[in-house]
Amino acid sequence: MSEESKPEEIDEDRTGQVKSPVSGIDSATDAGASLEITARSLFARRTHRKVKSELPAYLLVQCSWFMAFGLQLVLFPYLITNRLGLDGTELGLANMALSGPSVIFLLLGGVVAERASGKSLLVILHLMAALPAAGLAIVLATGNLIYGYMIIYGLAMGTVGAFMMPARDSIINEVVHRRSRVGSGVTLQQGVAFATIAQFAAQIGGLIIGGYADKLTRMPDWMGGFSVGPIPSWELLVFQAIIVALGAGFAIFLAHGRRVKTGRSGMGAAFGDIREGFHVVLGDGKLWGMTALMFGVGIFVIGSFLVVLPIINRDVYGLASDGIRDMFVTFWLGAFVSSVALSVFKNIKRQGRLLLTAQLSGSLAILLMLAKPPHWVFLTIVFIWGLAGGISIAMSRSIVQDAAPKDQLARVLSIYQLGFMAGAPFGAAIMGWLVDFFPDQPQRVAVVPALGMTILIAWMVLRTPIWNMKSVVHAR
Numbered sequence: 001m002s003e004e005s006k007p008e009e010i011d012e013d014r015t016g017q018v019k020s021p022v023s024g025i026d027s028a029t030d031a032g033a034s035l036e037i038t039a040r041s042l043f044a045r046r047t048h049r050k051v052k053s054e055l056p057a058y059l060l061v062q063c064s065w066f067m068a069f070g071l072q073l074v075l076f077p078y079l080i081t082n083r084l085g086l087d088g089t090e091l092g093l094a095n096m097a098l099s100g101p102s103v104i105f106l107l108l109g110g111v112v113a114e115r116a117s118g119k120s121l122l123v124i125l126h127l128m129a130a131l132p133a134a135g136l137a138i139v140l141a142t143g144n145l146i147y148g149y150m151i152i153y154g155l156a157m158g159t160v161g162a163f164m165m166p167a168r169d170s171i172i173n174e175v176v177h178r179r180s181r182v183g184s185g186v187t188l189q190q191g192v193a194f195a196t197i198a199q200f201a202a203q204i205g206g207l208i209i210g211g212y213a214d215k216l217t218r219m220p221d222w223m224g225g226f227s228v229g230p231i232p233s234w235e236l237l238v239f240q241a242i243i244v245a246l247g248a249g250f251a252i253f254l255a256h257g258r259r260v261k262t263g264r265s266g267m268g269a270a271f272g273d274i275r276e277g278f279h280v281v282l283g284d285g286k287l288w289g290m291t292a293l294m295f296g297v298g299i300f301v302i303g304s305f306l307v308v309l310p311i312i313n314r315d316v317y318g319l320a321s322d323g324i325r326d327m328f329v330t331f332w333l334g335a336f337v338s339s340v341a342l343s344v345f346k347n348i349k350r351q352g353r354l355l356l357t358a359q360l361s362g363s364l365a366i367l368l369m370l371a372k373p374p375h376w377v378f379l380t381i382v383f384i385w386g387l388a389g390g391i392s393i394a395m396s397r398s399i400v401q402d403a404a405p406k407d408q409l410a411r412v413l414s415i416y417q418l419g420f421m422a423g424a425p426f427g428a429a430i431m432g433w434l435v436d437f438f439p440d441q442p443q444r445v446a447v448v449p450a451l452g453m454t455i456l457i458a459w460m461v462l463r464t465p466i467w468n469m470k471s472v473v474h475a476r
Contacts, residue, residue: 053253054178054253054255055175055179057254058172058195058254060198061122061168062195063198063202064246065164065168065247066198066200066206067202067243067244068133068206068241069202069206070202070204071207071209071239071240072240073203073206074206074211074213074324074325074328075213075233075237076094076098077091077306077310078210078233079145079233080147081314083145083233087435088307088431088435088442089433090147091306091307091310091311091432092429092430092431092433093151093429094147094151095154095432096425096429098157099302099421100158101159101161102165102417102424103418103421103425106165107274107277107411107415109167109414110277110410110412110414110415111273111411111414112163112167113163114273114411116167118170118254119255121167122167122247123251125163126244126245126247126248129160129161129164130242131241132157133157133238133240134237134241135153135156136149136150136153136237140232141232141234165413166410166414169397169417172192172195173401173409175191176188188398192397193394196335196390196394196397197336197339197340197343200332200339204329204333206243207325207328207332208329210325211321211324211326211329212236212321212325213232213233213236213321274411277411277414278415280404280405280411280412281412281415281416284403286399286400286465286466287404289466291415291416291418292419292456292460293456294420295420295423296423296453296456297359297420297453298419298420298421298423298426298427299424299427299452300363301362301363301389301453302420302427302428303424303426303431303449307435308442309382310324312378312442313327315442316372316443317378327379330379330383330386331383331385331389334383334384334386334387334390335386335387335390338386338387338389338394339393342390349470350469351469352395352399352466352469354395355392355395355399355466356457358391358392359392359457360453360457361384362384362388363449363450363453363454363457364450365381365384366385366446369443369446370447372443399469400412430448431448434448
């Protein structure tokens with residue numbers, strides 16, 4: 001090789017080792033794009049996990065509220081009938097105080113649920129629901145229980161519940177919708193069924209615990225070991241306050257959800273929103289039919305459930321809080337069993353027929369109470385009633401959730417629930433008066449709810465589209 005050619009070779013070699021500035025920019029761009037894709041992937045995975053965790057969190061919120069509600073179902077009538085020794089009329093009036101505020105505030109609760117963050121609303125309401133139980137616990141612990149305090153407790157819990165129901169029940173629709181966007185196959189009907197299962201399971205737990213009020217029980221001793229003694233009712237009320245307050249913590253894991261803007265403002269905005277909700281319900285045969293059915297259930301079924309059964313428990317079978325516990329646990333166990341069975345099906349085409357058939361079966365079954373059967377037969381009747389109730393609750397919620405416009409869902413749910421809650425105070429008062437009218441045979445009152453529901457169901461079949469409706473699977 002000649003000397004002249006060497007510098008050229010060296011220059012060529014050096015040139016080959018130098019990288020282009022453009023190629024460096026391309027590499028940086030590729031690295032940046034890779035980081036962006038990785039970041040998006042991580043964000044998508046976090047979002048996916050957050051959305052997936054919403055349904056379990058919602059079910060825990062449901063469990064928190066309804067376990068406390070199960071305790072209340074036992075303790076409230078027990079304190080009135082057994083501790084205060086009052087009769088059906090006083091129990092009926094107290095239950096009116098418990099359910100009456102819903103008639104006043106439930107529609108407003110639907111408007112608030114649409115405009116406010118569902119997450120924040122549930123946190124606040126769960127904390128507020130703990131206060132009446134804690135206050136009543138203090139009254140009991142100091143030996144100052146009087147009937148007036150039970151009325152105050154009922155009014156306070158009823159007011160919180162009026163805002164709680166539309167806020168909690170409307171969120172399940174959003175949770176299922178968000179899950180469907182990340183590939184979940186859970187349908188709205190199944191989501192409602194899961195919520196119903198959580199409700200019934202938690203209520204059963206609360207009822208079982210409530211049944212131990214003032215009963216001799218083997219308990220842990222503060223000094224070590226165990227001791228046998230009664231669980232005071234005030235301690236169970238403290239437990240109720242703690243359980244319902246825990247729901248605020250579970251609600252933190254929910255998304256804030258959508259907020260509806262109706263374009264109205266000023267003092268009349270809420271009334272305008274409520275009026276619009278009524279127009280939607282009255283203009284839809286399914287929504288109107290379900291609201292009318294729930295009004296009848298409130299009068300005939302809930303009135304019997306809250307007043308007649310506790311009086312039968314005391315006067316016919318001579319039982320106290322343990323009898324109320326067994327009776328209510330049996331009912332909700334039946335409801336739990338039927339709800340679990342329904343959760344297997346993604347979509348039931350004839351929801352209306354299943355609903356009305358279940359309602360009729362449960363209504364006719366309670367006629368067997370007229371024969372004053374043995375206690376185990378009485379509990380069997382209550383179990384059958386519970387089976388029908390579980391189907392009725394799950395199907396009615398599913399029908400309304402599916403039929404209601406999504407931008408007016410909370411308002412429609414509040415009107416639907418108003419039918420139920422407006423009937424309950426009247427039913428409780430009527431059943432309380434009828435029970436006192438038959439002081440020696442309160443089981444005779446069973447003919448009233450059975451006849452009333454049979455007439456109502458016949459009207460539903462003939463005059464509403466519920467019996468002939470067919471549900472369809474909506475693509476999300």
